Amino acid sequence: ETGVTQTPRHLVMGMTNKKSLKCEQHLGHNAMYWYKQSAKKPLELMFVYSLEERVENNSVPSRFSPECPNSSHLFLHLHTLQPEDSALYLCASSQAGTGLEKLFFGSGTQLSVL
Amino acid sequence: KQEVTQIPAALSVPEGENLVLNCSFTDSAIYNLQWFRQDPGKGLTSLLLIQSSQREQTSGRLNASLDKSSGRSTLYIAASQPGDSATYLCAVRPDTDKLIFGTGTRLQVFP
Numbered sequence: 001e002t003g004v005t006q007t008p009r010h011l012v013m014g015m016t017n018k019k020s021l022k023c024e025q026h027l028g029h030n031a032m033y034w035y036k037q038s039a040k041k042p043l044e045l046m047f048v049y050s051l052e053e054r055v056e057n058n059s060v061p062s063r064f065s066p067e068c069p070n071s072s073h074l075f076l077h078l079h080t081l082q083p084e085d086s087a088l089y090l091c092a093s094s095q096a097g098t099g100l101e102k103l104f105f106g107s108g109t110q111l112s113v114l
Numbered sequence: 115k116q117e118v119t120q121i122p123a124a125l126s127v128p129e130g131e132n133l134v135l136n137c138s139f140t141d142s143a144i145y146n147l148q149w150f151r152q153d154p155g156k157g158l159t160s161l162l163l164i165q166s167s168q169r170e171q172t173s174g175r176l177n178a179s180l181d182k183s184s185g186r187s188t189l190y191i192a193a194s195q196p197g198d199s200a201t202y203l204c205a206v207r208p209d210t211d212k213l214i215f216g217t218g219t220r221l222q223v224f225p
Contacts, residue, residue, distance in 0.1 A: 004157070042118065043203070043215040056212065090157055102148065103205075103213060105157040 003027040006091050006106035013081065014114050021076040021109045023091030031096035032074040033103070034066060037088040049074060050096045081113045116141045116208045118216035126222040133191040135219045137204035142182045145207040149178050149189050152201045152218070161202075162189070194223045 004025045013019050025032060034046040048056035049068040063085075065077040074091055090108045094101040117140045127133060137147070146165045150158040162171045162178040164187070170179040177190040187204055201220045205213040 006157075040217065042217050043205075043213075045212055048212070088155070092158075102160050102163050103158075104160065105150075107157040108155075110155060 004091060004093055004104050004106035006089075006109050008109055009107065010110045010112075012112045012114065013078070015081060015083070017081075018077070018079040020078065021089055021091075021111075023074040023076075023106055025072055025074075025091075025093040025104070027093055027095075027104060029093040029095050029104070030071050031094045032068060032071070033092040033094075034074065034076055035090040035092065035105075037090055037108070039087075043090070047076075078111075081111075083113050086111055086113045116144075116206060116214045118204060118206055118214050120202075120204060120216035120219050122219060123217065124220040124222075126224065127194060129194060129196060129223055129225050131194050131223075133194050133221070135189040135191070135202050135204075135221070137187040137189070137216055139185045139187075139206045139214075141208065142185050143208065144182065145209070147178075147180055147187050148205050148207070148213065149176075149187075150203040150205065152203060154201075158203060191221075194221075196223050196225055199223050 007022045031050040033048050036044045046060045047066040052068050063080050067075040088108045091106045092103045094103045119138050121136045148163045149161045152158045164171045164180040175192040180187045199222050201218040203218045205215045
């Protein structure tokens, strides 16, 4: 149990579908992150929320839409995805503000776009 | 632009060996460096975090060192075990809201 829970664990969707990924952290942290992990590439930071405000949007296509309703929950809304968006999507949380904090990750959602 | 490189990309060793995994980064202006472990299809587990003012951190059979001026970190695993088989990732924090990851070293320890 890492304290960061992601659902679903696996998702298969067509290019015209709309789906959402969910992340919940039970660690009392104030920052949450979405990362994308593709085969043989480094983890790519997608979005950062600190104190429920988006502080980073790393040139991510608009077909990915994040939502952070409170400091414990983070969503990634998906629509009209492309096959190259197939990847492991990882959520993380930390106690932001000092620059010294550790990141704690969820187990990820393995997404396949057909 | 900060880039993180890990060598080797893959490593296969017999049980009991002492291992060194390497991580290098191009910009020495970092807040900290973190080593993670990732099992196949799973999330990342934080192993060690070294702050920029520190030289090393130890946890059990793991020891991580940091030489910020040369842009290098090593993860030393003593007396490796099959349960250590995983991908090991290093990441540097260039500012408060980002971690820049390397591509990882895939380790297999066989009995």
